[in-house]
Amino acid sequence: MNGPVHRARPARSAAPARKEPTRTNDPERTKANILEVAEGEFGEKGLAGARIDAIAAATNTSKRMIYYYFGxxxxxxxxxxxxxxxxxxxxxxxxxxxxxxxxxxxxxxxxFTFDHHLHHESYIRLVMSENINRGEYLAQSPRIQELNVPAIAAIRNLYERGVKAGVFRRGLNPIDIHASISALSFFNVSNRHTFSLIFKLDMTSPAYIAERRENVVEMVVRFMRKN
Structure with a gap:
């Protein structure tokens, strides 16, 4: 009598290799998403502390894809x-x-400048981070230099129209006007934590923000207005 027949079990098929997530079907959207998430990561941790792994995970893509797009x-x-x-x-x-x-x-x-800075803390932190880097990376970008030319031109045009109309006083520099507007708007975000603690202020309260916004606008106008 023959012994029991042992049927060979069918070999298990190997599990398919896990593919890295990609979004090559819509590269522009993928790049925009990476940039948005990366702004928060770099703003929060700076260049040294930011992790590409974290950006890849948050955008459902891969390090390989990020390096493909941005080098x-x-x-x-x-x-x-x-x-x-x-x-x-x-x-x-x-x-x-x-x-x-x-x-x-x-x-x-x-x-507008006050509101933009208030609602884009990541932008403020990025600028602070780049100042810690002494502008090393900003200096590598001709594009950023070009982007700021129209901003100064707009202020120059606005100022010269005001001088011609007898509204603004003479002798002001458009870049200095831009610096003053930026500084007054920037401080409310860049120093909100230290300033709030030292002076026991809630700089995030709607009442404080509304009053501060009005004061900043009025300070710049009075600075430029012809007496």
């Missing part, structure tokens, strides 16, 4: 800087300052 961690950081400056300059161009009377245009510009 390196430093390349992604520079792209984030350029995109951050591009966004703010694009919105500034939509303010149509040339269509407004000089003082009204100035008020709109200052209020």
């Amino acid at each position: 390196s961690k430093e390349g992604l950081y520079l792209a984030v800087l350029e995109e951050s400056y591009r966004r703010v300059r694009d919105v500034e161009a939509e303010l149509h300052l040339q269509d407004l009377e000089p003082e009204e245009a100035l008020r709109r510009l200052v209020a």
